[in-house]
Amino acid sequence: MEVKSEYYTNLVNTLEKYDIPEEAVLFAGESLQTLEEMLFGFTIYLIS
């Protein structure tokens, strides 16, 4: 799931943002996008 927000970056934008080469997409997706998702989960916890 994605949310539309200035503060949320989806996988495609994450790869762009950090200038990740195509061959590293799989690995960067795992290591970088996971953080984005964790921060989202943390945010929800903070208002729960």
Next chain:
Amino acid sequence: MKESFLSEQTVEINSLFEDVFDGKTPKRVPILTNIDNAFCLEYVGFDLKKEQYSIEKTLQAIEKTTCDFNGDTVLGITLRLPQLYSILKARNFKMGADGFLQHPEVRGMEVEDYDALIADPYKALWDTILPRIYEGLNEPSFLGSKTLAFAFFTFISSMGQLENGYTEIASKYGRSTYTMASAASAEPLDMLSDQLRSFSEISKDIRRYPDKVVAACEALLPICLKAGITPKSNRYNRTFVPLHMAPYMREKDFLKFYLPTFSAYIQGMADAGVGANLFVEQDWMRYLDYLNELPKGTLMVFEYGDAKTIKEKVGDRHVVSGLYPIGLLKSGSEEQCIDKAKELVDIFAPGGGYIFSFDKAILRLNDVNADNLKAVFNFVHEYGQYK
């Protein structure tokens, strides 16, 4: 879940829950409880003011409690991390003198923040709302970043440690790896009410700014859905949805402000294959027909109401649960406690679609008589067998 590292007994207990959520009659009525880790810490004689800060000690307490009580799941849900609230200088969770974390009414959002929330809720949370609830986020320059870094790390590492610990305990003692809350998120109006506008303010907003409340709920819906649907969510690893505001509203207001985004949320999860565990707080008897229309197989843990009416009105389509009064576990005799469990099993269990549970979360050791709790668990194990 049939991973090879799980013990045979765990796989078997898991299958009780799987059957119920698959619409099949299980071998026995499964038991799903909502017991706070504070209960476990006190049960093993730890002091909330001290050991509560340690994940390791918390897991020790949960292990001992799980071992001593014949529940089907790991006993002791760790919802709140005191160290996290300390780091963040939280206003929403404060410790009482005995160390138990309480939730005073807070308001992170003002009326003038509605437009920003409606435009971009996730941004509004970080720009204005969270810094009002968590004073530590307002510290200047590096100190504010440091607070956030500490808090985020504490959250991720603690939750990871707890999750691993729970799975280990489940396998070691042959308990289910399923829980009340694989993920959790309130529905939109409850999310808006709880820590954003507060219970008192939302009651005024729905009269003064009805359009903004509706728009805010719609804006929060994708946030709720994202929180409720995680990569590991499915029909068995379910999302806990504590329901709050509806019983305090007139039906007319419920239909306008609550129901539309509430049902869209549960439906959205169902469309993604994710089951919802509703805690139906307070008295929902006047709303049972609306509950019945939710996606098939929703688990509903009732706090109040008449068991027969509930079974009749929503029991065919959904999984019913709850109603066992924890007050009786404190003051009743063992016989009275067992009689009550029998009464509920007799009403709810026929035809399946029932999980045994209490009417409220058990928060503290003092909330119940532990011997009664053990007796009720044992009774349901024996009496709850399907032939």
Next chain:
Amino acid sequence: MLDLKVLTLALGDLEEDQVMDLLREFTATNPSEGDALEAVAACQGGMAIVGELFEQGEYFVGDLIFAGELLTEAIGVLKPALGGGASAVIGTILLGTVHGDLHDIGKNIFRSMSEAAGFEVVDIGIDVAIEEFVAKAQEIKPQIIGMSGVLTLAIDSMKETVDALKAAGVDAKIIIGGNPVTKDACAYVGADAFTTNAAEGVKISQDWI
């Protein structure tokens, strides 16, 4: 001329705009203190309707909260016209959430409803120490003491507080309210009455006066 019946009904219906329009028109005529007091009484009459509708299951807790807000707002508009005069106080209630408990929504609803019924309420907040309850009771000599709590542990705190009040010779009537209170809890605590319903709590208090 202000139609008091219309005002009472508008407040009972929780029609905020109508109530405020009526009162603004009214205060623009520079009413006498006596007339302003009648307007206050009409608003209190509206709150009584709110209480009845709550008991009948037409209104719910959210409506009570809004009603309390509306009444405060209404009295605020009338205040300049009231001068030094105050509406008759039918009794004094000392109110607080007992020690160990930090919750206050229920207490606040009870406060606004009993103020609307004509009580003077001295609200000493949340997590109130036993000694504070006793000292304040000795100072203001209320007819009624209200104790609120949400946690189950509040029952023990209530008992300790009631014991201390009795030991100190405080003879006010005691009512306890909140999620965990029951008939058994009331007997255990040694209170005179219990309720989980603010409107009912106000009625019990009125009967005591």
